[in-house]
Structure formats: structure tokens, C-alpha cells
Amino acid sequence: MSLSVFVTPRSFGKHSSAPLDLLKERGLDVRTNPYGRILTKEEMIASVGDADAIIVGVDPLDRDVLERAPRLRIIAKYGVGTDNIDLAYAASRGIAVTTTIGANTEAVADYTFALMLAAARKVVPIDRGCRGGDWRKLTTVDVYGRTLGLIGLGNIGKAVVRRAAGFAMNVVAFDAVRDEAYAAANGVTYVDAVDEVLATSDFVSLHVPLTERTRHMIGARELALMKPTAVLVNTARGGLIDEDALYEALRSEAIWGAGVDVFEQEPPENTALFELTNLVIGSHCAASTVQAIDNMGIMAARHVIDHLCGVSKS
The missing domain is CATH 3.40.50.720 (NAD(P)-binding Rossmann-like Domain)
Incomplete structure (x- = not known):
């Protein structure tokens, strides 16, 4: 069974295919946000069941959601704020949490x-x-x-x-x-x-x-x-x-x-x-430049690859 990555940010890979290419080159099965907006808690619960990794923006990842993701090994935050993630519960499960510090x-x-x-x-x-x-x-x-x-x-x-x-x-x-x-x-x-x-x-x-x-x-x-x-x-x-x-x-x-x-x-x-x-x-758009989006996507993808597959190529 291939490892599955669920990606919620709508801008992930929008301007460059590099972040998606990095994940797919390592044989990872990538599923992206089907709604074109921030997901609700209920939508997250319905989407994370088979995820080994989640690349997340500001969508909710509280305990209720994480409990529905039994295979989850890493949460790669697309940005730096983690207030939408239950860090304590993630730690208790041994789920790694990374951020893209410096990218934006x-x-x-x-x-x-x-x-x-x-x-x-x-x-x-x-x-x-x-x-x-x-x-x-x-x-x-x-x-x-x-x-x-x-x-x-x-x-x-x-x-x-x-x-x-x-x-x-x-x-x-x-x-x-x-x-x-x-x-x-x-x-x-x-x-x-x-x-x-x-x-x-x-x-x-x-x-x-x-x-x-x-x-x-x-x-x-x-x-x-x-x-x-x-x-x-x-x-x-x-x-x-x-x-x-x-x-x-x-x-x-x-x-x-x-x-x-x-x-x-x-x-x-x-x-x-x-x-x-x-x-x-503003519409929570301070980080939404072509360059920052590419930087965040590549960094988040590498965090996932490093954790699931071993060290990624720079």
C-alpha cells in the first residue's frame, strides 16, 4: 500500500509543480483539497482516514480530527502558526509537526x-x-x-x-x-x-x-x-x-x-x-506571493519526504 499525503492549502503547487513533483517522485499518493476553500472540521474528519501525512494550512486539526487519522505520522504546516493544531495530542501520538519557518x-x-x-x-x-x-x-x-x-x-x-x-x-x-x-x-x-x-x-x-x-x-x-x-x-x-x-x-x-x-x-x-x-x-494573504508560496510548498513537501521516506534531495 502506497503512503498517502493529504494537502489542504489551495495554493500548494499553484504556480510551480515542484512541490507536487517532489512528493510524486517518491511514490507518494497525493490527494488535494477538493473544495477550493478552507475545510470545515467535518470535512477534515471525512478526509484524513487514510492519511500518513497532512500538509495543512489553517484548516482544523484538533483532537477530534486527529483521532480519525490512525495512520498519521507527520503534520507539515504550510506556514508557521500552529494554533489550528492540537500539538499536545499530536505529541502523545508521536505525530511529528513541522513548520515552514522563513519561507514567507x-x-x-x-x-x-x-x-x-x-x-x-x-x-x-x-x-x-x-x-x-x-x-x-x-x-x-x-x-x-x-x-x-x-x-x-x-x-x-x-x-x-x-x-x-x-x-x-x-x-x-x-x-x-x-x-x-x-x-x-x-x-x-x-x-x-x-x-x-x-x-x-x-x-x-x-x-x-x-x-x-x-x-x-x-x-x-x-x-x-x-x-x-x-x-x-x-x-x-x-x-x-x-x-x-x-x-x-x-x-x-x-x-x-x-x-x-x-x-x-x-x-x-x-x-x-x-x-x-x-x-x-486583508484576506489572510500576507504570505500569498508567488515566491513565498513556492518556498512554503517545497519546504513542506521536503518535511513530509524526510519523515516518511528518508532525507529528501535539496
Whole structure:
């Protein structure tokens, strides 16, 4: 019986056949997402019964799903966030879990800056106005020379720092684990609390995983600490921001704007968010570039091959 790989991300192998070719060259039977969207829990349960490996995006892999996959040996995450996977249960079963760290770092950092610029300069409402014949000039806020606050200074946070250098931004950061050598070499100032980042920054960008500790880490209290001309950006994980509190802060113009690529539910449940002109919304697409997709696909495929078949060819 051939080994079976179930692939859920819709973009896997979309621009290049290389990821699929790698799996098939090793004799693996590859099944892909038949729905053209994120799978529901019930659809996952119905799909994983014969899987020896799963290459997964944000589809649910909780205990109920994993219990229906008795042959499963590896979960290869197509990305880096693992909050959709029951890691404890996977470990208890001896199921390996890998991520594609680094594959989409530059793409996500680019999109972080795109959201910052779009929110600060009101790119979306200006574009919409012009298309409707309204050529009035809207007053906006600068990015150049302002203070950027990062909550989380891992690989993507550091990639954002590289881009901020071109805008002569002053960078402050909070992270539970400090890289003092990096900070000293790159002009980053660590602060002791998230509140200090929020109160002193013109732009705040989130780069932390979603855990019970970080869920709704940005709520009404935290938003009230921010400057009225500040912009909040989230390209990390949905659930870090209390979306109802964000709506109120943006509606009342307590902060200047926000750029959000990730939501607790996608599309978001609070459809009133769509009516805000000071919110730029993404469809969880920060990592969706041709290059990042190819990188993630190849890396995930190699993780599967390494685990099921032995070391893959570089």
C-alpha cells in the first residue's frame, strides 16, 4: 500500500509543480483539497482516514480530527502558526509537526509595510473617491521618521525592522525573549511592557503567536493607550485583537487607522468592520506571493519526504 499525503492549502503547487513533483517522485499518493476553500472540521474528519501525512494550512486539526487519522505520522504546516493544531495530542501520538519557518518571512514583512502605508496615507478611501469622481485631497499622516513599535521581534519582526530603516523610523520592541545583540546592531530599543509600546508608538505591528496568553492582548484598554494618530497592524494571527473593541476605536477615531490581514473568523463575524474607511482589510494573504508560496510548498513537501521516506534531495 502506497503512503498517502493529504494537502489542504489551495495554493500548494499553484504556480510551480515542484512541490507536487517532489512528493510524486517518491511514490507518494497525493490527494488535494477538493473544495477550493478552507475545510470545515467535518470535512477534515471525512478526509484524513487514510492519511500518513497532512500538509495543512489553517484548516482544523484538533483532537477530534486527529483521532480519525490512525495512520498519521507527520503534520507539515504550510506556514508557521500552529494554533489550528492540537500539538499536545499530536505529541502523545508521536505525530511529528513541522513548520515552514522563513519561507514567507519577506512576503509577510512586505505586506506589513503595505498595510502601514495604506492606513496612514488613506490609500483605499482616496482610490475609491477618485474612481467616483471625487478628487479632493485628504490629509494623512507621515510614515517617514516616525516611531514603529513591534510586539514580537522574531524573524518577521526583524524583517520589518530592515524595511523601517529605509523610512528612518525609530523602532521600539517588546518580546519575552530578547535578542540584545541584534537590537544593539540594528538600533532597536527594547521596552519592558506592551503598554509602553502602545503609548509611545506611531505605528504598532503585531508579530506574536496566538496562545491563551496572547488572545485579545489588544482590547479596549490597550487601544485607549494609543495615540489618536496611531496605526495598528496585524499580519500575525487572528484573535490577538478584540475585534469589537477595534471597531469602536476606529469608529470613534480614537486611533487613526488599522491594517488587519487576520481575523478570529474569516471572513470576520462583525460585518460592521467592512463599513469603516480607516480600516484596511486583508484576506489572510500576507504570505500569498508567488515566491513565498513556492518556498512554503517545497519546504513542506521536503518535511513530509524526510519523515516518511528518508532525507529528501535539496
